[in-house]
Amino acid sequence: MARFSLSDTPVDTATLRANLLDDRVGAYASFEGWVRNHNQGRPVTGLRYEAYLALAESEGGRILEQTCALHDILDAHCVHRIGDLAIGELAVWVGVTAAHRDAAFAACRFIIDEVKLHVPIWKHEHYAEGDAGWLHPRRE
Amino acid sequence: MTRVTVLYFASLRDAAGVASEVVDSSEGDLRALYETLRARHGFALPVDRLRVAVDGAFARWDDVLRPGIEVAFIPPVSGG
Numbered sequence: 001m002a003r004f005s006l007s008d009t010p011v012d013t014a015t016l017r018a019n020l021l022d023d024r025v026g027a028y029a030s031f032e033g034w035v036r037n038h039n040q041g042r043p044v045t046g047l048r049y050e051a052y053l054a055l056a057e058s059e060g061g062r063i064l065e066q067t068c069a070l071h072d073i074l075d076a077h078c079v080h081r082i083g084d085l086a087i088g089e090l091a092v093w094v095g096v097t098a099a100h101r102d103a104a105f106a107a108c109r110f111i112i113d114e115v116k117l118h119v120p121i122w123k124h125e126h127y128a129e130g131d132a133g134w135l136h137p138r139r140e
Numbered sequence: 141m142t143r144v145t146v147l148y149f150a151s152l153r154d155a156a157g158v159a160s161e162v163v164d165s166s167e168g169d170l171r172a173l174y175e176t177l178r179a180r181h182g183f184a185l186p187v188d189r190l191r192v193a194v195d196g197a198f199a200r201w202d203d204v205l206r207p208g209i210e211v212a213f214i215p216p217v218s219g220g
Binding site: 033049050051052054055058059080091092112115116117118119120121122123124133134135136137138139 | 147149150151154185189193196197198212214215216217218219220
């Protein structure tokens with residue numbers, strides 16, 4: 001299984017977690033990003049993620065490989081949803097295994113931060129007022 | 141003229157009205173190509189807020205156009 005993947009169907013986190021565990025593992029850290037019902041003061045009813053598939057997979061894979069090289073961990077996986085998502089659905093999942101917790105926490109945080117910064121995925125939010133829009137955040 | 145394929149995503153696709161198009165360009169590099177297409181389609185985002193990719197890999201704005209390449213303009217991402 002690729003360390004980074006996109007999924008157009010709901011993600012089974014129990015299976016993802018089980019795939020990472022083995023006898024060398026002393027620590028497992030995960031992050032789950034969920035679709036919340038508001039953003040920047042506006043009520044949100046749902047959203048859609050779109051990706052540039054080829055580049056998202058290669059860039060996500062690069063981030064995961066970089067993480068494994070930089071951190072003292074055993075393995076790491078990340079899955080990001082694409083397509084239409086409802087409030088409360090899992091949008092992104094990160095799981096990291098290591099011998100010790102410090103590396104597992106640090107690598108998990110690194111992965112989600114890098115994915116949000118670099119992987120070509122875009123969020124289209126649908127608002128309770130009936131309009132919708134793409135999010136193109138500014139990063140100074 | 142150099143014939144290239146251009147991919148649009150997110151707000152750029154909405155503004156262009158298409159997900160991709162074939163463009164015959166006399167522009168020298170990717171930056172000039174974006175500026176021309178920005179004027180044509182009315183893209184709100186200036187070039188310094190985008191990244192650019194060629195044939196599925198990140199590229200540089202001063203890379204020259206070559207026949208047959210697939211250019212993707214990458215607006216600010218919002219995954220996670």
